[in-house]
Amino acid sequence: MTDSRPAFALRPVSVVTAIVVIVLTALSARYGYHRDELYFLTAGDHLAWGYVDQPPLTPLLSRLSTAVFGDTVMGLRVIATLAAAGIVVTMALISRELGGSARAQTLAAVAVAVSGQFLAVGHMVSTATFDLLAWLAIGLFALKLLRTGDGRWWIALGLTLGLAVQNKYLVLLLVAALLVAQLVVGPRTVFRSRWLLAGVAVALVVAGPNLYWQAINDWPQLTVASGISEDDGVENRLMFIPLQLAQLSPVLVPFWIAGFVHLARRPEFRAVAYAYPLLAVLVLAIGGKPYYALPLLLVLVAAGCEPVVRWAEQPVRRGVLAAGLALAAITSAVITLPVLPASALDAITPINKEQAEQVGWPELADAVAAGWAQIPADQRDRAVIFTQNYGEAGAIERFGPSRGLPTLYSGHMSYWDWAAPPDSATGPVLLVQYPEAERALERHFTDCRVVGTVSNAAGIANGEEGAPIALCAGPIKPWSALWPELRRFY
Template sequence: MNLTKSVWPFILLLALIKFALPFFLQHPVYELHRDEFLYLEQGRHLAWGYMEVPPMLSWLSYLTHVFGGSFFWVKFWPSLFGAITLIVTCAMVLEMGGKLFAVVVAGLCIMFTAYLRLHFLFQANFLEVFWWALSAYFIIRYINSKQIKYLYWIGFSFGCAWLSKNSVSFFIIGFAVALLLTQYRSLLLNKHLYGAGLLALVIALPNLIWQYNHNWPLLHHMEELRETQLKFLSPVDFLMGQILMYFTAFFIWVMGLIWLFTAKSKPYRMLAWIYLTVIVLLIVSSGKNYYSMGLYPMLFAAGSVALQQWTTVKLKSLRWVTVAVILFLAGFTLPMAMPLWEPDKLAAFYQKRDVEGTGMLQWEDQQNHSLPQDFADYLGWKEITEKTEKLYQSLPQVDKDSTVVYCRHYGLAGALKYYGKDAQFKSKVISDNGSFLHWIPNEFGFKHLIFVGRRMPGADDEVFQHFEKVTLIDSVTYKHSRQLGDKVIFFENVDSIGSKMAAEGLKQMKQEFNRKKL
């Protein structure tokens, strides 16, 4: 990276602040996010793919468990990659001709926009943003140097991005469209471009083979998302999200997009076409607003350079006004970006400021609640774990040995495995939701079942109709939790028909995602 000695210390300082800041901004009452429990469990079942995401996050999960699995190590990886993403963004600034001021502005954009929360969540999105940003950096390096090696670095980044999240296919399509629409279309006849594509394919191949052998669960997952979430989204909501997610500095990325289309930045116009292509693809496919987050580091870099170039001599004072505005808006929006206070205080703040009108309190059920859905997803896990494990530990040993703990969704199952204290108890936890389905032993017997989920199983859940006794034990009472009302129910003495139905149902569900080997 072309970092001068004078700028390097500032970039490192910004990166250090970026890494450490979220640890001080989240109130300790909040637990892990429901999705984090799933991804942590993937680290105990290493494979080349999962129903939800490719394998790269599971490698970091494995390391998290090696280091003890504490809250710090869970959050270490998104914080680290957030800091590195900031460095890559600042490097793009320098490559496009920016100086120290532009570097500072770009760093603030990565620190105090939607990336503040993103880079404290152990989810594949922080890897996606990093690899997209790195791809953009190598594109700029190629533009500046015309060195063939950077085509291969682009291919390497695309391949690694696929192993972190399959959505890089949008960026790759955007890259292809940008080649066609710019002076770089001659690259389409360059054998090294296809060599770079082959490198990306080789890196992604293990996951592609895994997808094939499991009947493309990626497609099943996307179909489920469309049926349960994406169908509620509108193009207007998506486009508004592109402003609101970066509210503290949205004018910087807007300036960046405009600047990329100016004559002075013509060599980098490819980045603008990549952005517009991906945005159009996401609108057409009803993507969520955060699916585009990997695009904005390059726009913030471009916008910072534009601001520097447009505020020379007489307008130079506007530079520091811009920095002040970003910091002011960051302070104003901080309670919406991070769970700064305990839930009651935060909910009262939202009510006083009428945050409901912004849509930030609307969950996937399209209803407004006391906290943003992400924040509500941090609560109630310890409570449900303690109540479930208390029931399990109250059983005689002979009943413990013949009891399974069945959870309706992966968040509950993962939370019980993460917060549970007894190894035998944790080994009894199963779920047929998401990747947990594949981790249920093919052969397992049980006499009793502890059910953990929102609703009492109905008549259509036939297996549950074959128990001798059913007792409602407890439920989640944390009022701000998304798990409020989740129940712990004890089902005793299953009959032979119920046992057989459970085994056959499990076999059938697994077969749907496993291609028969010839």
């Protein structure tokens, strides 16, 4: 079978990729760790086949990145930057797979590079970072399977799916949407290949250890997902459509509309187009966050680049396109990258609260150290620091030793599994609470009084600003009896 696809636009795509890498590297350490990154670093020190709220791949990659590139913010984020580079290249490859010219491939690389969601997850380590790369790779291999009819692409799909499950379970929604769309609109001949079962087997072998871990631990991920849906499900559903338009960039809306039409008109690829509305329905049904559907939307963006290139053949239209992409780059960078002074982040928080979550962790450790200093020296050997969430715990683990703080404990997510205070730790107990929790944690302890509050130097209203630090006489019962009550999955 003759390959009629255009040659890969190696030089221009490489230039776009290099610019992305340079920008992300230059800005990687401007603020500080995100709360999730602090958690990943600790999880990486407790390597396992699973955690209550996530599979093991992101903690493992975090540990590898800091081991190779240095135990710093910049060293940690090298792995995210490399994933971002892979995302840019994969977008160009998707465009090429659909017959996109060199200009269309370059445009696909530029389009993802200026999108808000890409810059947000490419700037820092998150499960969404590697999830985006995996979804795009699955989209690419699915298109190859549909274009060529070569069943051996099921092996690549199975391998990628297995690795994606080791990072984030949301990829199962993508697979469900693609399979249902393929069954409904065809062509169904791809399901007749003997390689399909081989692909399924590869996926199960690669993902199996984590699925086994979840099974023997009573599927805690389902509890976490249920909590997210209960807490935020209504808001997520209301904001789904607005954020689908905004989180990539409004400038890219014509791209993905053109991409949907382009794929829907081609019988061999139309299932990929219809998979997106099916995925949207699935996300809405479970009350998932709107960004869950964005990776497949980027596949539509890549598909739309050839029609957009043809539309922009006239000089005036090329100017409009260039201006639109420049506007998208500026707005996306301001919203998602650390280009503003930290003190200005209150203006960004309503749109992207993750920016502010990278500020103030050393100050939190300072406030905890000040509270710890109020415990008499002769009582510290039986005293405990207990935090309400994993961000606080991760910050104290990262910045506490240099401030003389001991091992801390938390009941949040996998921290509950990693260590519990001994019953001999009868108190005092220093509680690091969450501002919005109304000090509910104190009911588990006696004689609590607030001895400090968390305040960041930038003065921004992030999730920890104003967090009360309370000093309590001790737990209301031995830690071994109290510990089950302190577990929090969300």
